[in-house]
Amino acid sequence: MTATPNHLRSVDPQLAGLITAEEARQRDTLKLIASENYVSAAVLEASGTVLTNKYSEGYAGRRYYEGQQVIDQIETLAVDRAKALFGTEHANVQPYSGSPANLAVYLAVAKPGDTVMGMALPMGGHLTHGWSVSATGRWFNAVHYDVGRETGRVDMDEVRDLARRERPTLIFCGGTAIPRVIDFPAFAEIAREVGAVLVADIAHIAGLVAGGAHPSPVGHADIITTTTHKTLRGPRGAMIMAAPEHAKAIDKAVFPGLQGGPHNHTTAGIAVALHEAAQPGFADYAHQIVANARALAEELQARGFDLISGGTDNHLILIDLTSKGVGGKPAAQILDQAGLEANYNTVPYDTRKPFDPSGLRLGTAALTSRGMAEPEMREVARWMDEIVSTLAGDDTEAVEKAVARVHGEVSELTGRFPVPGLD
Numbered sequence: 001m002t003a004t005p006n007h008l009r010s011v012d013p014q015l016a017g018l019i020t021a022e023e024a025r026q027r028d029t030l031k032l033i034a035s036e037n038y039v040s041a042a043v044l045e046a047s048g049t050v051l052t053n054k055y056s057e058g059y060a061g062r063r064y065y066e067g068q069q070v071i072d073q074i075e076t077l078a079v080d081r082a083k084a085l086f087g088t089e090h091a092n093v094q095p096y097s098g099s100p101a102n103l104a105v106y107l108a109v110a111k112p113g114d115t116v117m118g119m120a121l122p123m124g125g126h127l128t129h130g131w132s133v134s135a136t137g138r139w140f141n142a143v144h145y146d147v148g149r150e151t152g153r154v155d156m157d158e159v160r161d162l163a164r165r166e167r168p169t170l171i172f173c174g175g176t177a178i179p180r181v182i183d184f185p186a187f188a189e190i191a192r193e194v195g196a197v198l199v200a201d202i203a204h205i206a207g208l209v210a211g212g213a214h215p216s217p218v219g220h221a222d223i224i225t226t227t228t229h230k231t232l233r234g235p236r237g238a239m240i241m242a243a244p245e246h247a248k249a250i251d252k253a254v255f256p257g258l259q260g261g262p263h264n265h266t267t268a269g270i271a272v273a274l275h276e277a278a279q280p281g282f283a284d285y286a287h288q289i290v291a292n293a294r295a296l297a298e299e300l301q302a303r304g305f306d307l308i309s310g311g312t313d314n315h316l317i318l319i320d321l322t323s324k325g326v327g328g329k330p331a332a333q334i335l336d337q338a339g340l341e342a343n344y345n346t347v348p349y350d351t352r353k354p355f356d357p358s359g360l361r362l363g364t365a366a367l368t369s370r371g372m373a374e375p376e377m378r379e380v381a382r383w384m385d386e387i388v389s390t391l392a393g394d395d396t397e398a399v400e401k402a403v404a405r406v407h408g409e410v411s412e413l414t415g416r417f418p419v420p421g422l423d
């Protein structure tokens, strides 16, 4: 019933107990957090190996430490698999995570003080796309595009106008709360016109791109960054893929520009995840993620939930709870008590504060990894409706009863769907 190894149990029972508790929590809740997933047992195994013992500053064939006979082969395998899966000419698999990967891009192609452009954080962008509290917003002159107040979608005319006016060195497209297809060709045309480097940050949708369930930025974006742990189902890490003219600068920016030794155990886990994503079944998985999100969105809308942009094209749904009369944070907290794990999120033009916003963000990648499909999504929508409607009624006793009732039904469902890597 548990994946926690015996050695850990005898050496550090306290920590082992905490991991066991987290295993149980992950098994017994419905993981609706859009940036999370369950890795396979194979990825988990590769990530927890002796590869963590090895220092490998540099790149395959050009290292600063001896003893790279095996590590070079592992990193080369990961790089080759990334290039083959996404169809790019260059890949760097060393960034520690998505944020350092993006920082490496700035280091590679921009100078401090340069104008950079990205989607505003409250509109669905990412901190590292030049938001004020991020180093990228403090060290660069960042300008931001929004989404339409009515459409909830990026307006490419606005992006073009902003780019012509500001002449940025680089333009980021992609983000953390975008429920719609990203128009890579349109961004590329604008970037070309103003002489900017286009960076497609596909952290959220990499698995959908790999599985053919979202258009690829390859051939449009000059540089592509991604995390490996979201829809791609790998360990926590990141990759940067680039057109040949940026390859050298990207590699130099990652090491020695920003990082020291790569995390070889993570590189191995990434290699396994890329291998899994190259299997024919992964395309089915990616398309099922999208079908599940669509089913969940339709059922939520039928129950009166207000979805940003009116629906979804990918794995992600952004709900504005204003019409339901509850805030995103209390809703997320009570849903978690009932076994439905999501995160509160700002919605475009939110009138509430970022720490207590109006929105709730959902994703279907993790549930799809457990084998759930459309019927289960409709159940999830029904439970969310029950919890949120009861919460709006402001009757503590009724809320407690609803939480207990829904949690019982959730447990019945999670019991039927094993967790990859655990069961």
Ligand SMILES: *Cc1c(COP(=O)(O)O)cnc(C)c1O
Pocket: 035, 097, 098, 099, 100, 102, 125, 126, 128, 174, 175, 176, 201, 202, 203, 204, 227, 237
């Ligand atoms: C998750 C995410 C990142 C950052 O990844 P971390 O691994 O959390 O640093 C960067 N960009 C986008 C668009 C993301 O969604």
